[in-house]
Amino acid sequence: MSDIKNEFAYSWSRADAFYQCPRRFYWQHYGSWNGWEDDAPANARLAYRLKHIQSLAMLIGEIFHAVVGRALRERPERPSSVPAAALHDSAERIFYEQLAASRAKSWRTNPKYNANLFEDYYSGGLTARESQEGLVALHKCIDGFAADGFGRRAFGVERARLKMIDDPANFDQKRALIEGVIVYAPPDLVVEGKDGTSLHIVDWKTGRHRDASVVQLAVYGLVVSELRGVPISRLSAHLVYVGHGQHDECAQLSSGIEEAKRKIDAFVHDVQERLTDVERNVAGDIERFPMTTSVFKCRSCKFRELCGRTGDPPLAPDEDLAS
Numbered sequence: 001m002s003d004i005k006n007e008f009a010y011s012w013s014r015a016d017a018f019y020q021c022p023r024r025f026y027w028q029h030y031g032s033w034n035g036w037e038d039d040a041p042a043n044a045r046l047a048y049r050l051k052h053i054q055s056l057a058m059l060i061g062e063i064f065h066a067v068v069g070r071a072l073r074e075r076p077e078r079p080s081s082v083p084a085a086a087l088h089d090s091a092e093r094i095f096y097e098q099l100a101a102s103r104a105k106s107w108r109t110n111p112k113y114n115a116n117l118f119e120d121y122y123s124g125g126l127t128a129r130e131s132q133e134g135l136v137a138l139h140k141c142i143d144g145f146a147a148d149g150f151g152r153r154a155f156g157v158e159r160a161r162l163k164m165i166d167d168p169a170n171f172d173q174k175r176a177l178i179e180g181v182i183v184y185a186p187p188d189l190v191v192e193g194k195d196g197t198s199l200h201i202v203d204w205k206t207g208r209h210r211d212a213s214v215v216q217l218a219v220y221g222l223v224v225s226e227l228r229g230v231p232i233s234r235l236s237a238h239l240v241y242v243g244h245g246q247h248d249e250c251a252q253l254s255s256g257i258e259e260a261k262r263k264i265d266a267f268v269h270d271v272q273e274r275l276t277d278v279e280r281n282v283a284g285d286i287e288r289f290p291m292t293t294s295v296f297k298c299r300s301c302k303f304r305e306l307c308g309r310t311g312d313p314p315l316a317p318d319e320d321l322a323s
């Protein structure tokens with residue numbers, strides 16, 4: 001068995017999963033632990049495989065963030081225009097590769113790096129029309145990024161003014177210790193403001209517009225403030241809906257900080273009281289994480305096979321149901 005530690009942490013999506021359905025949270029963060037090992041219990045191996053399931057909408061978001069993130073990390077020092085053609089080419093190539101991998105069930109050998117689409121696994125397979133619509137949506141997101149002010153700015157300023165770029169391999173940049181709790185809130189980009197002292201936190205969204213609370217954005221602020229040593233008052237947050245040309249801004253993150261801290265405290269209390277070993281972050285009793293009674297949620301849950309809740313028709317989850 002692996003010696004890697006299962007770290008207790010807060011994130012907005014973890015808390016959302018926990019309060020939506022404690023059992024879903026259990027499978028995602030405890031029941032699937034060690035499931036990558038050949039000698040792990042059968043349920044852990046299945047949970048590990050299922051936790052990597054993603055819908056077409058989620059795959060679009062993942063590919064968009066992968067190609068934009070890589071282009072930003074590799075961009076030259078000097079300002080340039082958005083390399084839209086290269087982004088389109090990379091995104092389309094990965095899109096077709098992942099669709100083929102899902103159809104070929106390549107996830108059976110490596111679920112972490114080969115897509116397993118919810119639509120293929122639970123719904124009888126993506127139709128050609130759905131695939132084509134997905135590709136169109138992906139290209140639209142890249143067009144939206146290239147047209148957006150922050151998209152242009154991400155390439156149009158000196159590289160040194162980009163203070164954080166999300167990097168899948170850099171965990172130290174994704175989390176910070178906030179009052180003794182590890183908090184995950186990795187922004188897609190943090191770019192210096194025109195005044196040279198403020199920072200803009202930018203998150204690209206590939207799905208439909210949702211009202212984000214100032215509390216949710218304040219969690220980003222807490223992490224970026226800690227990592228960059230910048231007061232909250234110097235931070236603003238921006239959600240850019242690249243597929244729909246919408247842009248939400250919050251310049252007053254301070255107003256959500258106290259509530260954000262209260263939510264973090266509540267999550268820590270509510271989860272840890274169900275653990276069998278808080279120190280080692282072990283959830284040894286699955287019954288302390290009950291299944292939701294709102295069975296409609298199970299229609300779009302990737303763990304429905306494990307829970308035996310496959311009776312109702314499946315409904316592919318949207319891009320935000322990542323964990």
Ligand code: SF4
Nearest residue numbers: 021024291298301307
């Ligand atoms: S299938 Fe339903 S009960 Fe099971 S984890 Fe998913 S939402 Fe929870």
